Amino acid sequence: MTTMSLPIPAAAAEPWLLRTWWALKNSWVLARRSIARIAREPEQLLDVTIQPVIFVLLFTYVFGSAIHLAGGGSYHQFLISGMFGMTMAGTAPGTAVGMTTDMSTGLIDRFRALPISRAAVLAGRTMSDLATQVLGIVVLSATGLAVGWRMEHGIGDALLAAGLALLFAFAMTWVGACAGMVLRSPETAQAMGFIFFLPLSFVSNAFVPTQGMPAWLRDFANWNPMSAVAAACRNLFGGNVPTPDAWPMQHPELAVLIWSIGLIAVFAPTAVYLYRRKVLR
């Protein structure tokens, strides 16, 4: 047995840059752990694989025939961008479930007794959830292509759309991480996702244009960040883009950017704060 001293210097002497470097590295180790977990339990991926496929098929073939877009254009071209918004926002309940699962086992205690950054445990989870969203985008795009959706403005704009969508997904993972700190069990997180998240995703422009909604609901839908993602994707993928008279709908790409940065700025520190507080009680 060779002896190996612990390669960690005295904490006080460590400059913040080095600390940040290790925090990132530790986040990455923890993210890989979550990803390795998914590889062993692929059923965790249902909400980015089977679920979008079912929604696309349902809306394209069942509801789509009854939805008429003002100004024409094909519904599936409209729908896939909406699905981008919904699927990306759907990261939040997923992260909340994962977070509550981790918190309910002794595993978090192990991490907490290790000399690692508090933020790393959360960042590891949000990073791995982001990785699953990349898969979600691939599945969604493939399903879209199969039902006739096209990237009309070329691959460059399409990649930009994917990038914006992922940025938004990352922001939503932090919202989910906060929810995971507040909720008690994975089951509660699951139920909350269903009760709050699902209705919220329908009060948007994801599946139908907002013009037909009552005024108060329309305002909400137009300012729903999910709508901004959908509208930005519609701009970048091409097709019928209804542009209601609301600022986020006029400048959807910028709106996505602002929404995402804003959500991260509020929810990431809050999640870390809640995590510290929760565990010390």
Add this chain to the structure above:
Amino acid sequence: MSETYAIEAEGLVKVFGRTRALDGIDLQVRAGTILGMLGPNGAGKTTTVRVLTTLLRPDLGTARVAGFDVRTEAAQVRREIGLTGQYAALDESLTGRANLIMVGQLCRMSKRQAKQRAAELLDEFDLTDAADRGVKTYSGGMRRRLDLAASLVARPSILFLDEPTTGLDPRSRVVTWDAVRALTATGTTVLLTTQHLDEADQLADLITVVDHGRVIAEGTSAGLKAKVGGERVLITVAAQSDLGAARNVLAGIADGPPQTDPATRTVEAPVDGGARRMPEIVRKLDAAGVLLDDLGIRRPSLDDVFLTLTGRAADTAAESEKEAA
């Protein structure tokens, strides 16, 4: 002063709602020794461990681990400690090896170092064969062993073990005990909590008995036993009619009044230097024509210590917990 103690706690208080989980715990553990924290369920053992490992903030009191304050220097404390909690802190869906490598990498080892360390520990804890299976296929004993291994990855100078052998099969228990003994040979300080009196007896240099969030006694195993009294001779006669004769024999030798129990046909009395006086007892019993079923010396167990200190047996607490589970 603080250099000689790896763990020092003074007046720790922690209140959860209306329960005072810790009601002024004081502890001192000399570097390189094993302290056994002994107490029934709910005595405050786990809460103490959680405070000392920076997982919980005490309401009152101070604690220093490896010379660092658990409140204000938590990060430094975490660099010195290993923790094995009551519930295996492992990722169930990863393999045993992957769990250990992950912990190594989190402790800033390179991938190669982490792999090497994982292999060493898997070997040491008799888990090499199961190393590449998912932890969810492990037995309870294997889980606990892996959990202990995980807390040793970074070679902590101070190790906290919260009921490390609760629910373990005898083999895993022995492996765990051996590992703990081996650790102190390398200078590691260990604080272990247990409900098993024999475990504290086997492993600990010093024992702290806790009850209702307070330390009610401390000392060596021998010292605690001395509080309860010395050795006792125990005679079991073949026929109940001989009980009186046996009692008379013992009364002539013993240092205290013998106690008889007709139901079990036993007579028991404190006898100093019991073993040396055994031949005399046998001769006299033989002369009195008493037929024996059994004759022995009983050294006071920690059960007796607990009974004397708290007025109730430690095992009843453990039993009722088992029933509840």
